[in-house]
Amino acid sequence: MEASVTGYPAIADSDIELRLVRLEAEKIAHAVRSQMAPVAKTISDFGAKIENRIIKAFLLRSLKPALEKGADPGERDRLLSAYRTATARGKFAIFNPVMQSPPDTQLLFDPASPLVEDYADADWPDEEAEEPILFYVPGGGFILPPSPKQVGLAFRLAEHCGCEAVIGKHRLAPEYPFPLPARDLADQYEAILKSGKSPGRIILSGDSAGATLVLAMMLELRERRLPMPGAAILFSPWGDLAMRGWSYISKSMSGSSPFRMETAAFSAKLYLGDTLPTDPRASPVYADLREFPPLAIHCSRHDMHFDDAVQLAEKAHDADVPVRMNYWDSPRHHLERFGSKDALKSFDLVAEFIDAQFKRAT
Template sequence: MDAVATRYPTIAGSDIDLRLLQLEAQEIAKSIGSQIAPLAKSISDFQARIENRFIKVALLRALKPAFDSASDPSEIARLLSDYRTATARGRYGIFTPVMQSPPDTQLLFDPASPVTEDYADANWPEGRSDEPILFYVPGGGFILPPSPKQVTLAFRLAEHCGCEAVIGKHRLAPEYPFPIPANDLVDQYATMLKSGTSANQIILAGDSAGATLIMAMLLELRKRGLPMPSSAILFSPWGDLAMRGWSYISKSMSGSSPFRMETAAFSAKLYLGDVLPTDPRASPVYADLRGFPPLAIHCSRHDMHFDDAVMLAEKAHDAGVSVRMNYWDSPRHHLERFGSKDAEKSFKLVAEFINARLKHID
């Protein structure tokens, strides 16, 4: 069932527009109008493009010492440790602005040792409530721990949707490469089930590389024969680590994305090692999605991962999976990170999706 797809359709601007129209005609995809006043949106979009260019430069400058030290593993390890510590302590605020950390965020991740803790053996307390559970996997390019503000976003989303928040924890590449991170998450999920939590209570969600791991989780759950969660939500999903979509080229060269193909390729290489990026467990656009729970995909039309979002929606529909793709005309990657009316609209759509699914199960 997990055979690699024989081809990846060529994606040029006109091609993706046509395929998007087809998804809209089938009521699978929908363009969500901005909730921000036109003048305010123009100003916000301009600011976003400036921020994106700044982040691109900052990321390349951060990676350059690693490239320069490629022959010195100890120096690379030191640099990566510094990046992880800074991220876990929230010192890279430009990546996750606006939100404040909940009081207990520091209990979820230890900045001094974000890699070594073995989450696979984590205990899950007995006697959980019957509330729906949002099992959220923050993005980090597979190599960085979540920042406090990313964790806060998960708590805010869960509260908005009437769910209990659980942060999906996994070990980090390159020390723990593919497929270890996804297996850690499946083990955490399985522990929840063993404690008496119903799979119907659980909603998976993740952003960017976290969304990639959510899809890998679902493939592994199907392989192990474990019950599927009630649904899954993918924010700006990184669906193709081979980065064949046209949006990777076009948005990497513009101010519409805070990332470049070089930085994405760097993370993908550390995560995959010698594994081909077209392995369906690594890149879900090549996977057979039959048997997956209902999916909600949220993405920006100008996101570097937009073509992946379209491809995932098509793959899910072709596999008989209920799927809805909502997209915005915004230059912000994972716009839910920002305190805006558009982010609130996205949260509202997620809540409606979750509630509709839970009612269907009941």
């Protein structure tokens, strides 16, 4: 890929289709056919576009007071606290409309205060009998805690794949900005290793900003010279906080994505502080991915983060990291949130990917 004068890869907006064709020819990218009947898909896509516009309007209305009070940290923090409480209580169910919530006993942590010692003292099963761990980092734009339904999705995915679910804990920006959230997750991972868990039986996963943190976490693990996990699965990954890809502009202006560049930029600014958005530890599309474990990337063709998914697949391939990018012709961001046939197909592909990694390791 052509390099820019700054040393970062150039973003060739006009050739994204050509790059995608190249990935498909090398059997890295794969277009997944919808499991829905044509009429049902047409109706579903139309409904998704309406829902996306509603979510956009809702986010803008919710964030506008915070933007207007941006110069007043106290008022901004008060508003963020209210949003966080509503999210943690599941009041924004529109973002996960049909996923089942887990029992309250599975929400045993405060996202603003990770307790990694809980994992250091955990009584894990014997190595021979234990299930793999799915270490899942829910998205929240770096500033919001996971909702009960987001946690429920992680448990459903883990059960589908024959894994034990662990929710990745990290403190929230702007109180705890970059690079602290990724370090929190790396601390939690290290504590799990110290409990006796084999790194090869840990599968990392995350969605949207959670996927960003999964990649940043692995950069931190490499820096600490810790063993990498067995694999990582990224759903609709936000790879470029500078938002240089054409999909950020085109999808932000259409009904194909529930997000706009304004809301994404708001979250990115609170997370980054004074850090440049092109810092490789913050935006993994600019990072060297050598020594990373096998990656699976799932994304919608019409997602705002689609260009990031393509570039991450290219970066992984260039670094000799096994990578598989599955993408859908769908206007849904992180389509796994919905109880659809396409979501189930995505779960099936994740299970196949995990099984393949364990067969390769034996």
